[in-house]
Amino acid sequence: MITVTDLTKRYARHTAVDHISFEVHKGQIVGFLGPNGAGKTTTMRMLTCFLPPTSGTATVAGFDVLEQSFEVKKRIGYLPELPPLYPEMRTVEYLQFVGSLKGLSKADLAKRVEYVCERCAIADVKDKLLGKLSRGYRQRVGLAQAIIHNPDVLILDEPTSGLDPKQINETRELIKSLAGDHTIILSTHILPEVEQTCEQVIIINKGKLVATDSVSNLQNRARGAESLLVEVGARNGLIDPAKVQSRIELVSGVTRVVLKNKRDSRSVFEVESRKGLVRGDLARAVVEAGWDLNELRPAAVSLEEVFLQLTGDVAAAPAEEAVPAGAK
Amino acid sequence: MRNVWIICRKELRSYFVSPVAYLLLAMFAVIFGFFFWNILGFFIREGTEAMMSGQMFPMNLNERVIRPLLSNISVVGLFLIPMITMRLFAEEKRTGTIELLATSPVSDVQVILGKWSAAVVLYGGMLLLSAVNFVFLFKYGRPDWKPLAIGYLGLLLQAGALLAIGTFISTLTKNQIIAGAVTFAVCLLLWILEWVTGFDTAAWARVMAYMSVITHFESFSKGLLDSKDAIFYVTLIFLGLFLTARSMESLRWRS
Numbered sequence: 001m002i003t004v005t006d007l008t009k010r011y012a013r014h015t016a017v018d019h020i021s022f023e024v025h026k027g028q029i030v031g032f033l034g035p036n037g038a039g040k041t042t043t044m045r046m047l048t049c050f051l052p053p054t055s056g057t058a059t060v061a062g063f064d065v066l067e068q069s070f071e072v073k074k075r076i077g078y079l080p081e082l083p084p085l086y087p088e089m090r091t092v093e094y095l096q097f098v099g100s101l102k103g104l105s106k107a108d109l110a111k112r113v114e115y116v117c118e119r120c121a122i123a124d125v126k127d128k129l130l131g132k133l134s135r136g137y138r139q140r141v142g143l144a145q146a147i148i149h150n151p152d153v154l155i156l157d158e159p160t161s162g163l164d165p166k167q168i169n170e171t172r173e174l175i176k177s178l179a180g181d182h183t184i185i186l187s188t189h190i191l192p193e194v195e196q197t198c199e200q201v202i203i204i205n206k207g208k209l210v211a212t213d214s215v216s217n218l219q220n221r222a223r224g225a226e227s228l229l230v231e232v233g234a235r236n237g238l239i240d241p242a243k244v245q246s247r248i249e250l251v252s253g254v255t256r257v258v259l260k261n262k263r264d265s266r267s268v269f270e271v272e273s274r275k276g277l278v279r280g281d282l283a284r285a286v287v288e289a290g291w292d293l294n295e296l297r298p299a300a301v302s303l304e305e306v307f308l309q310l311t312g313d314v315a316a317a318p319a320e321e322a323v324p325a326g327a328k
Numbered sequence: 329m330r331n332v333w334i335i336c337r338k339e340l341r342s343y344f345v346s347p348v349a350y351l352l353l354a355m356f357a358v359i360f361g362f363f364f365w366n367i368l369g370f371f372i373r374e375g376t377e378a379m380m381s382g383q384m385f386p387m388n389l390n391e392r393v394i395r396p397l398l399s400n401i402s403v404v405g406l407f408l409i410p411m412i413t414m415r416l417f418a419e420e421k422r423t424g425t426i427e428l429l430a431t432s433p434v435s436d437v438q439v440i441l442g443k444w445s446a447a448v449v450l451y452g453g454m455l456l457l458s459a460v461n462f463v464f465l466f467k468y469g470r471p472d473w474k475p476l477a478i479g480y481l482g483l484l485l486q487a488g489a490l491l492a493i494g495t496f497i498s499t500l501t502k503n504q505i506i507a508g509a510v511t512f513a514v515c516l517l518l519w520i521l522e523w524v525t526g527f528d529t530a531a532w533a534r535v536m537a538y539m540s541v542i543t544h545f546e547s548f549s550k551g552l553l554d555s556k557d558a559i560f561y562v563t564l565i566f567l568g569l570f571l572t573a574r575s576m577e578s579l580r581w582r583s
Contacts, residue, residue: 048431051580073433084428086338088345100334101432145428 475551
């Protein structure tokens with residue numbers, strides 16, 4: 001449905017998107033993952049014909065974004081990061097305007113407006129001014145706007161940013177329910193979001209493609225090892241971190257122990273282990289050795305760590321840069 | 329054509345849901361009314377004086393009322409036009425709705441024509457409202473309607489040209505105030521360019537004066553349809569809209 005080949009966007013000073021290639025098949029939900037400023041929005045803008053690429057090609061439903069942009073525009077629905085709403089319009093008026101702009105006939109228009117209001121649960125704000133809607137409703141009207149002409153491809157730029165947890169869940173469910181009829185690309189910098197909604201994931205960083213993979217593969221890579229934070233204290237007097245460390249390393253299943261933080265009477269370790277029931281053994285080992293177990297909790301797997309795991313070279317890059325700075 | 333109408337209708341709607349349109353209509357009506365009353369009052373006093381002194385020179389309504397009135401109104405237009413055009417693109421850029429227009433299956437030219445024609449329609453509405461004043465003129469006097477119609481055509485053409493320039497300026501910034509201020513400065517400049525002939529009649533001065541939008545209104549206010557002047561305005565309209573189109577295109581390459 002979408003084919004991207006060596007897509008590049010260069011600005012005067014920097015390259016926002018650097019030779020990205022990927023493919024999205026019909027009916028898939030694809031997560032576009034990367035930290036802020038990775039080039040997600042720029043890529044999406046090129047796919048929606050808002051920005052022309054510097055080099056490389058992208059085709060949507062078989063049409064080139066540069067050469068046949070009119071055909072592409074007819075087939076995509078786009079929700080930018082900020083829903084493009086006119087504050088002085090009422091919801092229904094706005095949807096009618098967008099619908100007619102996308103080329104719907106008068107007869108279809110009424111039906112589609114009715115349908116998207118139902119689908120996106122915005123029927124109760126039909127006659128409200130868009131400027132007066134809450135963030136969650138604005139986002140849903142934005143989604144309604146994107147699907148009004150029943151496009152083949154939906155491109156959603158951070159559809160859940162700025163929403164409260166309940167709204168985030170509702171929006172994710174809504175997006176998932178749309179997947180059958182549309183091919184969806186959604187961008188996010190939140191890992192769990194990809195896990196919950198997407199089948200396929202495209203990871204980019206600093207404009208470069210880092211990995212394209214299925215979500216389950218990504219999860220395996222990220223969660224193959226479990227990471228725990230352990231804080232150990234001593235009731236009286238000082239604690240010898242080296243001693244504690246060697247004790248913890250003896251616990252079966254533990255693969256790596258790193259001392260993170262040390263104070264007089266307590267120290268914090270990050271413990272990596274194979275998946276399994278390590279926590280019980282770990283706690284027992286600490287307590288039986290006469291120390292206090294102050295804290296034992298899973299270390300959050302951040303997106304950054306996934307990046308580091310996925311790409312050795314990307315992780316190494318900042319370190320290399322740091323060397324000349326230190327040498328001066 | 330359908331797309332142009334869709335955009336135009338949307339723009340007109342947003343003029344009329346905000347106070348902008350009503351404010352402009354009211355201000356124009358009041359100022360027009362004042363000029364009308366003023367010039368007519370002057371005309372009547374002159375007429376009475378002429379009668380008392382026994383002179384019976386012909387008092388021509390077209391020459392003595394309509395012409396100075398339209399000349400004054402053409403200047404008033406310069407002040408109101410920035411208020412009509414300043415939000416056209418600046419607002420869309422600020423709120424990000426420009427992305428919706430740019431990713432919809434409509435061409436830039438359709439968007440531009442839609443927005444510009446909405447501005448022209450609003451200005452046309454202002455002119456239409458002002459025509460009420462002439463009802464009195466036709467009721468109590470016998471002016472020729474053809475020069476009046478040509479004068480109004482001139483006003484519309486002149487406004488069309490300035491609105492096109494204002495539309496262009498609105499694409500250059502996200503800030504309505506800046507768009508309005510720059511448009512106002514340009515409109516003012518296009519008016520006072522005419523003044524250089526006051527102290528110099530060299531070729532350069534005449535060229536500059538020729539570029540003034542007021543110079544070309546002269547013939548319209550007299551009720552003469554001079555193709556040279558009409559073409560000047562039409563050219564200016566095309567230039568303004570062309571620049572708008574280029575600016576929108578460069579927006580994509582830069583942003």
